[in-house]
Amino acid sequence: MQKRILVLKGSARTGGNSEQLADALIKGAKEKGHEVSEFKLADMKIGGCRGCNGCWQSKGNCIIEDDMKKLEPNLENADVLVIASPLYWSSFPAQVKAVMDRIYEYDPINGGKNLHIKESILLCCGETDQEGDFDIIRKLFQIFSEFNKITVREMVCVSKVNEKGDIRGNEALERAEMLGKAL
Secondary structure, three states: OOOEEEEEEOOOOOOOHHHHHHHHHHHHHHHOOOEEEEEEHHHOOOOOOOOOOHHHHOOOOOOOOOOHHHHHHHHHHOOEEEEEEEOEOOEOOHHHHHHHHHHHHHOOOOOOOOOOOOEEEEEEEOOOOOHHHHHHHHHHHHHHHHHOOOEEEEEEEEOOOOOOOOOOOOHHHHHHHHHHHHO
């Protein structure tokens, strides 16, 4: 069965390690005939949530006019959400966090629109050699997914990659491609 997969690339660095990891997943997913939409968040203008609850008052339509409007149709139609991100201070970079916060307009309790995303995948890279440094980003992703009634399918966190291209030859690329094929 064909799935609609939304891939959010969170790195500001074009061709960086997390983007290469996302590209491997995309390759596998496309080989299996899935429909993939991808967005490089650093190239978009998406402001943070203002907490004004305007989205709740308008039944799920954020009042901020920016590039989040380009993501909304993809969010609303996706079966799978993939967030590919570098590790910044044990968490997501600002461009990823802004999108996650803006998904507030789809709040399953107070929002007027619902997400139909069934599964989520985290792809993350960091220069750290300490596996525990990924604990916070994993926990945040888990909480975000559970709150939005999304099942976390997998979290692939790759350590010891910092400079652009450090991920080349890493088994995580094959793992991501196989994950794309398994969707």
